[in-house]
Amino acid sequence: MPDRVIVEVDEGLSDLIPGFLAHKRTDVITIFEAIARRDYAEISRIAHRIKGEGSSYGFGTMTEIGRSLEHAVAMRDDGAVTTLARQLLNYLDRLEIVFQPSKD
């Protein structure tokens, strides 16, 4: 059993989290499919979105992965894109969410 990654998330977003995380899993699959056909525009679009959404929902690591993905795809570095997509999947697999009262 891999180590869990415990993330504190605003309880005001609790209804949205299951759908959000499911969409990120779909994004990983879409990235793998896009790498296979060298569709860099599609990967770039998804990476940019992950970068913008992650921390807003409380997942700072996701924003960092999105930022690195955006850079990797700009460099046309298929190896790094694949590694980062796997990293995102691994992160999603290990996530454990703890809801906290809203801070703002």
Place this chain on the structure above:
Amino acid sequence: MADDSPDNRALIRAYLKKTPYRLEEAEDGQQAIHKFIAGKFDLVPMDIQMPIVDGYEATITIRAWERANNRRRTPILALTASALEEAVHRTKAAGCDAHVTKPVRKSTLLDAIRNAIEENPLDDERADLANLTEETCPTE
């Protein structure tokens, strides 16, 4: 608001819950233009990277329509994951009034909305409605 990401739209919807603001959603720039022309809005939160018509183009089109129809300038708030100076400059050049970088915190977004609306006061009818809603439905 215009944003192609359902997750971003859901997030902004959650942020604006229990505030006096009412939200109309568009999934791309083209929808945003159509809804803007057909409706009456106090503010447009505009994502930049969108399919069909992007946020730059949508903003330019909205500004041109306002000028052609002698309409007051509605504040447009650019919401983008790019914090680069070039991106900020480009949103301003397109006609956006302010720039908020994603990921965005609830307090940051609400401050940006409040500032934009304060600089461009609501018309009387909607101001009354906002005051009434604020009294009965306080901001979190």
